[in-house]
Structures are given as C-alpha cells and as structure tokens.
Amino acid sequence: MELDATFWAFICFLIVVGIAIYLKVPGMIAKSLDARIAKIETDLAEARKLREDAQALLDEYEAKRKAAEGEAEAIVAAAHEEAERLAVEAQAALEDMIARRTKAVEDKIAQAEAHALAEVRARSTDVAVEAARLLLASKVKEDGSALVDQSIKDVAARLN
DSSP, rough: OOOHHHHHHHHHHHHHHHHHHHHHHHHHHHHHHHHHHHHHHHHHHHHHHHHHHHHHHHHHHHHHHHHHHHHEEEEEHHHHHHHHHHHHHHHHHHHHHHHHHHHHHHHHHHHHHHHHHHHHHHHHHHHHHHHHHHHHHHHHHHHHHHHHHHHHHHHHHHOO
C-alpha cells in the first residue's frame, strides 16, 4: 500500500487531535464557553433586573405625574371657586357701597330740601311781618287817633 498525502494528512490530523485532547484543549474550550455563557447569563439577569428597576421607576414617576396632575386640577378648581367667591363678595360690597352712597345723597337732598323750606318759611315770615308792619303803619296813619281813643276806652272798661 502506498501512503499518499491524504493518509499522511489524516495521521497529522489525528496527532493534532490527540495532542489537543492530551493538553485538555476541549476542556479549556468548554470552560471558556461555560464562563462566557455564565457571563452572558449574569449580564442578562442584570439587564432583566435593570429593566424591572427602570419599569418600577417609570411606574413610580407615572404615578407621581398623575398625582401632580390631580393636584394641579384641584388647585385650579380651588382658584376658580375662590375667584367666583371674591367676585360675589366684590359685587355685594359694590352694591352695599352704592346703597350707602345713594342713602347719603338722598339724606343730603332731604336736608337741602328742609333747609330750603326753612329759608322759604323764614323769608315768607319776614315778608308777612313787613307787609303787616306796612299795613299797620298805613292804617295807624289813617285811623291812628281813633285807634288810640278806642284802645283807651277798652283799657278803661277793663280796669273798671
């Protein structure tokens, strides 16, 4: 049998495989692959844990955001209620002030009317007194001596 190149290549192959087995290269490769698999599993577990933590943090922030939105809506509603209450109070205060001012003006008008009426009465009285004085003065000029005589008679009659 003639030994050709294929045979020698096969023999070299078996020698290399034998040396590799003797030096425990497949075990080292298996350990390396096992270590690599373990590292990948650890990385995957860590990634899962980080994802779960991130999801929990996202849920927490989402809950906080919703709570903040609810609180903001409550604040806006309270502000609207306060504004409406203040508007009602301002309207009531304005109406009260208008009523007081109207009353004050009406009182001043009534006072002015009373003062004017008193002035008219006083002036009328002055005019009436002056007219009576003039009338009496003219009557005294015309019938003065007769009135004096009549008054003397009346006084004498009353004294007796």
